Amino acid sequence: MKNDILILGDGLLGSEIIKQTDWDYVSRKKDNVDLDEILSIVASNDKSIIVNCIANTDTYSSDKQSHMDVNFKFVVDLVQICNQFDKKYIHISTDYVYSNSIVSATEDDVPVHNPTWYSYSKILADGYVENFSQNHTTFRVTHKPRPFPYEKAWDNQFGNFDYVDNQARRIISLILRNVNGIYNIGVDNPRSVFTMAVETNKDVNGVGAPHEVPKNLIMSVLKIKELLNESN
Numbered sequence: 001m002k003n004d005i006l007i008l009g010d011g012l013l014g015s016e017i018i019k020q021t022d023w024d025y026v027s028r029k030k031d032n033v034d035l036d037e038i039l040s041i042v043a044s045n046d047k048s049i050i051v052n053c054i055a056n057t058d059t060y061s062s063d064k065q066s067h068m069d070v071n072f073k074f075v076v077d078l079v080q081i082c083n084q085f086d087k088k089y090i091h092i093s094t095d096y097v098y099s100n101s102i103v104s105a106t107e108d109d110v111p112v113h114n115p116t117w118y119s120y121s122k123i124l125a126d127g128y129v130e131n132f133s134q135n136h137t138t139f140r141v142t143h144k145p146r147p148f149p150y151e152k153a154w155d156n157q158f159g160n161f162d163y164v165d166n167q168a169r170r171i172i173s174l175i176l177r178n179v180n181g182i183y184n185i186g187v188d189n190p191r192s193v194f195t196m197a198v199e200t201n202k203d204v205n206g207v208g209a210p211h212e213v214p215k216n217l218i219m220s221v222l223k224i225k226e227l228l229n230e231s232n
Helices: 012-021 035-044 064-084 117-132 164-176 193-197 222-228
Strands: 005-008 024-026 049-052 088-094 136-141 152-154 181-185 205-207
Touching: 005 012, 005 035, 012 164, 035 064, 049 064, 064 088, 064 117, 088 117, 117 136, 136 164, 152 193, 164 181, 164 222, 181 222
Parallel strands: 005 024, 005 049, 049 088, 088 136, 136 181, 152 205
Antiparallel strands: none
16 A cells, blocks of 8 residues: 555645655655646556645735635646546645634534635635545644744644644554545644644744634544544
8 A cells, every 4th residue: 555655745744744654756846847747647647545735835825826726726636637547535634624613623513714715725625525536535634843943833823733743643644544534633632833832942932823813723633533542
C-alpha cells in the first residue's frame, strides 16, 4: 500500500507527511508545474491513492479567485480524475468548516462557514467530495509549525490545535488503516492558539484575532481518539 500513495503539495502539512513517510510527491514549486499539469500527472500516474495537500490556507484573505480556484475547482477536477481512473482520493479539509457553529462539532454536524472565502471554498469542496467522489476519506485538521515561529498568537481563538508533526502522524496512521469517511483530527482538550504556542515558544505574545476570524473552532475528536487509542 505504501508504494501506491502520491502526495500532492509540499507545504506545511504535505512536507511533514513526506518527511515521516518518504512517499512520492508532486510539488508545484519543486517540479515547476501548475494545477492543470498536476491533474495530468495524477491521471497518468500508477498510484492508486491520492493525498491532496494543496490549498490556499490564507484564512482571512479576500482573494476570492485564488480560494475558489485552488480549494474548490481543483478539488472538483481532481475528484473526477480519481473517479475516472479508480483512485482513492484523500481530502485534506479544515476545522474552519465548523466556524462558530457549536461546541465540539462532530463529523456528522452540518458545516457553518464564517464570512471568509477560505471557509466558504473549503465547505464547497467538502460537499463535492462527499456527494461525488466514489472512494474517499476527508480529514478535517488544524496544524501549526513546531516550534511556533511567530511573535504573536491569538489568545481568543479556541480549537483542537496541535503541531503539524503530531497531526501528520495521525493522518499517516489513518491512511495506512485504509479508513473511509470524515475524521476530525486534533487534540482532545481544546485550547487557544496562544496556549499551544507557548509550549514551544516562551516569548510569544497573546493577541486577539481579527474580527473576521472565527473564535470557536472546537471539534469532537472522539472518533479518532478511539480508533488510534490516544489517551488525550
